[in-house]
């Protein structure tokens with residue numbers, strides 16, 4: 710059995726990110742209005758426009774807090790003001806920092822679900838992170854058949870009913886973290902790789918069938934953001950160490 714907890718520390722004021730460091734930030738997206746204003750002020754015009762496009766006010770606020778916090782977090786590593794950071798986007802929509810504002814070495818990935826976000830930051834290592842609020846799904850077997858590989862479905866079926874939901878979200882977050890590290894979105898076939906999914910067993914990217922030896926290029930770790938949530942991070946290389954920080958620090 711693995712240790713099923715994650716320690717979320719208060720970051721030091723002199724935060725250092727060495728090439729072997731992987732930092733994960735936990736962000737609560739429900740924030741008081743005075744703080745929301747503060748986040749809104751650091752957004753770029755296109756981000757403000759995007760925030761306004763959300764139909765529900767709660768989603769507008771969550772996007773503003775998530776983007777604002779992302780800018781504030783990255784600014785600590787880039788040594789620039791949050792509003793000075795510029796993002797670029799791949800053709801699949803994966804955001805990165807512009808080279809001139811820290812993107813020459815800094816990499817990051819963000820995920821949000823059910824009022825919580827995680828932001829992973831690395832130096833010169835591709836990274837993908839995913840968080841999910843655990844919820845009961847009436848159509849769990851159908852979703853699993855649609856999105857999980859044959860091997861993953863076979864394992865899921867062997868598990869007792871009472872841990873099926875947890876196993877499902879364990880699998881989901883691990884697959885999504887890998888997809889997000891690769892960055893090609895759902896254009897990447899979801900059945901071309903297998904992850905471990907039995908709760909309590911080690912998190913592993915077991916096999917990839919698209920590129921030979923691809924699985925050995927990455928390391929997968931599970932994260933526990935809090936009650937009712939599951940999360941995973943996939944990072945390039947095997948020689949990294951994880952530190953988890955609480956935002957605002």
Ligand SMILES: CC(C)(COP(=O)(O)OP(=O)(O)OC[C@H]1O[C@@H](n2cnc3c(N)ncnc32)[C@H](O)[C@@H]1OP(=O)(O)O)[C@@H](O)C(=O)NCCC(=O)NCCS
Nearest residue numbers: 801802803819820821839856881884885889892893894895
């Ligand atoms: C877009 C996608 C990358 C993630 O979507 P998601 O799980 O709904 O959302 P998350 O909260 O985890 O991640 C969203 C963030 O990822 C980042 N992102 C966007 N496109 C990305 C990409 N191609 N690769 C990596 N990260 C990406 C952005 O920062 C985005 O935040 P923003 O919306 O505030 O700009 C993509 O994988 C997707 O569409 N997934 C749909 C879910 C699914 O069917 N998963 C099957 C898993 S078995």
